[in-house]
Amino acid sequence: MNKRATKIIALVLSLCLIFTMTACGSKEDSTADGVIKSIGIGNGKHGDIKVEVSFADGKIIDIKVLEQKENEVLAEPVYTKLKENVMQANSSEVDAISGSSETSKGYLAAIADAISKAGITLAAGSAAGSSAQTEEAVQNFDVVVIGAGGAGFSAAIEAKQAGANVIILEKMPTVGGNTLISGGEMNAPNTWVQQAVGITDDNVELFYEDTMKGGDNVGNPEMVRILAEQALGSAEWLRDEIKVEFIPDQLFQFGGHSRKRALIPVGHTGAELIKKFKAKTDELQIPIKTDMKAEKLLTDANGKVTGVEATSGAGQKITFNASKGVIIASGGFGSNVEMRVKYNPELDDTYMSTDTPGSTGDGIVMAQEINADITNMKNIQTYPICNPKTGVISLVADSRFDGAILINQSGERFVEELERRDVISQAILAQEGRYAYQLWNQGLEEISKTIAAHPDEYEQMIKDGVLYKADTLEDAAKFFNIDPAKLQATIDKVNEYAKTGKDLDFNHRAGLVSLAKGPYFIQKAVPSVHHTMGGLVIDTDTRVLNTEGKVIEGLFAAGEVTGVIHGSNRLGGNAIADIITFGRISGKQIVK
Secondary structure, eight states: OOHHHHHHHHHHHHHHHHHHHHHHHHHOEEOTTSOEEEEEEEEETTEEEEEEEEEETTEEEEEEEEEOOOOHHHHHHIIIIIHHHHHHHTSSOSOOOTTOHHHHHHHHHHHHHHHHHHTOOOOOOOOTTTTOOOOOSEEEEEEEEEOOSHHHHHHHHHHHHTTOOEEEEOSSSSSOHHHHHSOOOEEOSSOHHHHHHTOOOOOHHHHHHHHHHHTTTOSOHHHHHHHHHHHHHHHHHIIIIIOOOEEEEEEEOOTTOSSOOEEEEGGGSTHHHHHHHHHHHHHHTOOEESSEEEEEEEEOTTSOEEEEEEEETTSOEEEEEEEEEEEEOOOOOTTOHHHHHHHOTTSSTTSOBSSOTTOSOHHHHHHHTTTBOEEOTTOEEEEEEEOTTTOOBOSGGGGGGGTOEEEOTTSOOOSOTTSOHHHHHHHHHTSGGGOEEEEEEHHHHHHHOHHHHOHHHHHHHHHHTSEEEESSHHHHHHHTTOOHHHHHHHHHHHHHHHHHTOOTTTOOTTOOOOOOSOOEEEEEEEEEEEEEOOEEOBOTTOEEEBTTSOEEEEEEEOSTTBOSSSTTOOOTTHHHHHHHHHHHHHHHHHHO
16 A cells, blocks of 8 residues: 555544544533533524533533523523422423423423433432422511512512512512513603604693593593503603613504503513513512412401411412511413403403413402402403414514504405504404404514514514515415405505505504505414403502402502503503502502
């Protein structure tokens, strides 16, 4: 064999060795101290989750998240509590974190993938959660707040700053409630953003009238007046005290409102509010007990509420005494199908829900057990534009508030796009297939920036085939089997109405915009249960009233758990204004 051939063989052998080492490295990487590291990938709610799992002596000794796009707040217990459970059980076969199930599944799948690639046999571990620490059986505070959503945080912060010793109880593993997964937009009149964009004709009276009319005048006028008068102060409190950042030059005009007045948090979701609320409670040293389900209100011989009996995630019964009282801010019952059907038989399990799994009406039931009054329970709102596969509210579809149109399977408009949520929902359900499509173009996206704000939602809907980007109207129509000629005729009318400023078909209150130029976005949508307008009866100080109309001493409530504000239908953007305004009032009043 000549020298040249020998060199070639040596080179080939070297390349094979390098390839073999590289291939092994993609599965596992052994360190000098015997620790094996392996990388795995799983699909979370918002894309791939990539982890590095470290093993030693047949045990998982560490899990590091290398890449992920999950909601920061919802993912926190997955990457901490669930990590602990996996390491304790020495297995990826553990229960998901409630309320963060999709992120949990992706995380566990990534760990399982890493275990498989490592090719090792894991030793048996102990039952996940078996070493959970026990709490003190009786704990004493001035104020106990039930629920760690926007209302609960607002109440706790105001009570703490008024001098009270406060604790927040949250039954879910994560804080945030529906506030976290909402768009986070907040209505208020005469805001700094309205002034910045040239809206000078909004005022408290217009906001009051819109809200009363939007709920068919069923809401308590005195309570709606408080909302209208204090919403601006609540928004400024969020901005200045809680440090929530709002977009300085953009507003939404939700259905039913006569003006653009909805402030938009950065990121276009409630995550901005919850992250800043959590930071504030940390600063004020307000303890939050997650995985702590309040189950019973405690009263003294005179009927005054004096505390809460709760059960921890480990099953321990704990009494939280409250010398000044209890604030219920536990939200509505949109995820409780049995309770929904009890008050509104139409809204059975054929309807999906936009709400968190924790929205089960616990606070209402607890208060009823001590004779609290309830009202307006039959009025349950559906949100019209939701993902037809998951029921989740579509935040990408917020482009509707800037001019996107709704069409049916025939390619025709059938409702004013800025009508009330209940009106649009019923109109959609009256269409063929009980669904609709939302259509907008790149020009509108450059105004709304909803795809830019929610890229993960956009990509997932594209992947699921419920949203499509098309270069032409004909392409958009063909993707969803809509008659291209009929769709073109509809768009021609929209473009004409945009030019004249008069929508002769549905009198679009903000004025239609031209959709003459592509590319286009078309999205399939269905209504999902979104907000329960009914709940506890409270007075102007947020004190809960009993069935005789008398105050239940020591018991306050704020947010969706109450039923006297929104009437038959809640206008978009009013929920955040409601929970912040009345949450703050409850925190101040309970200390007084």
